[in-house]
Amino acid sequence: MRLAYTTAATTAVAALVFLIPLGWGLRSDHRDQALAEAAQRTSTVAGAIVAGAGQKGVAAAITEAGGPVVHVPGLAPTDGGRASARQIDQAATSTEASVVEVAGGVVRLQPVTAAGKSWVVEAFVPDSELGANTARDWWLLLGLAVVLVGGSVIVVDRLARGAVNSANNLVEAALAVGDGDLDVRISPSGPRELAEAGYAFNRMADRLVSSRTDERELVADLSHRLRTPLTALRLDAEALDPDDTQIIDLTADEVDRRRGIRRIRQAIATLEDEVNSLINTTRQAVAREVAAAPEEGLCDASEVVRERMTFWSALAGDQNRQYRVVGAQMRIPVPVARAELAAALDAILGNVFRYTPQGTAFEVALSRRDGWVALRVDDAGPGIPDPERALRRGQSQQGSTGLGLDIARRLTQSTGGSVSLDRATMGGASVVMLIADAEAVPKTPSRFGLVGRGRLGRRPS
Known part of the structure; x- marks a missing residue:
């Protein structure tokens, strides 16, 4: 105005x-x-x-x-x-x-x-x-002046209104981004300068979202990397002597040593809880972003398996565990987010390293058939005596951070699939995640005939 x-x-x-x-x-x-x-x-x-x-x-x-x-x-x-x-x-x-x-x-x-x-x-x-x-001439000239002034005001008001609206939209969007709403975008309009500012604002917001996603992925990756040595530390701590100090005939040095063992175990448990909490927080943020942008919820299962096995191979070598990866050579797209599939596979592999003795072999196999992709993890450990109870426990979580069967179950159910537990041909537990194939029409879930249960060969060099 x-x-x-x-x-x-x-x-x-x-x-x-x-x-x-x-x-x-x-x-x-x-x-x-x-x-x-x-x-x-x-x-x-x-x-x-x-x-x-x-x-x-x-x-x-x-x-x-x-x-x-x-x-x-x-x-x-x-x-x-x-x-x-x-x-x-x-x-x-x-x-x-x-x-x-x-x-x-x-x-x-x-x-x-x-x-x-x-x-x-x-x-x-x-x-x-x-x-x-x-x-008469003066009145005509006065009327002409009024028309010129009125016409210019109307034209400028029309032009200025568009520019002012564009500027107001840009200000409101900038304030929204400042308040933390990175999903806001504007439709560039108005004069060329304001339109260019609108395009630049949208690019800036996209870069902010990308930077935030990269930061969360970095946090998640660092958390996973921390969890591997933590698992090794926890296993080593569990292999130490008991930390019970209630036995009366212990010497003072023995009591101090057992108290030190207890502190080590407690510190490892606390640190593991913090890492798990950090992973959960990052996973929830990524899940919200995936829900807001479903077109990004697609990944290559073979690539995820190869990447995560490269990650876990260091700990497997430290614990003298032989392992084999089957069927991860070809591209197999699945309709889930990359971070979610990696988290589910890490959860199952983490259980293998946590609940089986050191030196226990395991196998990760990937296959596709009849519109479904099967991701199987077998081990040569003691197995799971009651698979149904284990699945129920995973569903209730019992205060778990989600680094177990419940993670895999939620992931597969989001695509219409399922998780099943069975006895592996290696003698231990067999966990199969059935995920819809992104390039095929889903059919009735079935885990039979999807993954061959061959014998464990040599660990790749």
Whole structure:
């Protein structure tokens, strides 16, 4: 609105600067036109006198010209004239016609010399004729000024409204981003500069989202990397002597040593809980982003298996565990987020390292058939005595952080699949995650015939 007022004032000043001189010019034109008509009348009478038309001819010329008056210098002014004797005598001595102001208007005095005699022809022009149509012209110019100012205000208001709306939208979006809403975007509009600012804002918001996602992925990756040595530390701590200090016949040194073992175990448990909490927080944030952008919830299961096995291979080597990866050479897309599939596989492998003795072999196999992808993890450990109870326990979590069967179950159920437990051909537990194939029509879940249960071969070098 302020811009409209400024534009109106500027247009008004420009209109005044242009129209006022134009009005004065029109007024001068009207005056010159009236004097030109008076000159024509006096010239008609003067021509008759010079031509020697006689008294009757001059009278006829006077009548035809509209009543000019003929004066003789040195004598009293002729009746009907408005010029004084002095003005007549001055005009007679001049070689050109003169215009003299009188009461009610002006008179044009034209000297005439013929046959050795002098005359002065007078034509009166009233003020009404001098200013004829001047008022009309001023009103027209005033109306034109009003139209110009009003039109400029309307046009500028229309143009400025779009620019102001674009600027307001940009401000509101910037405030929303400042408050933490990184999903806000704007539709660039308005002048070119504001439109470019809108595009730049959207790119900035996309970069912020990308940076936040990269940061969370980095946190999740670091957390997974921390969990591997933590698992090794916890297993080593569990292999130490008991930390019971209630036995009376213990020496003071033995009591201190067992208390140190207890502190180590408690510290490892606390640190593991913190890492698990960090993983859970990151996983929930990534899950919300995946839910908000389903088109990004697609990953290559083979790539995830290869990546995570590279991660776990270090701990497997430390614990002298032989392992084998089957079927992870070809691309197998599944409709789940990469981070979620990696978390589910890490949860199952973590259980293998946690609940089986060191040196226990395991196998990770991947296959696809009939619209489903089977991700199987077998081990040569003691197995799971009651698979149904284990699944129920995973469902209730019992205060778990989600690094177990419940993670895998939620992941598979999100695609219409399932998780099953069985006895592995290696002798231990077999966990199969059945996930919908992203490139095939899902069918009834079935784990039979999907993954061959071959014997464990040599660990790849």
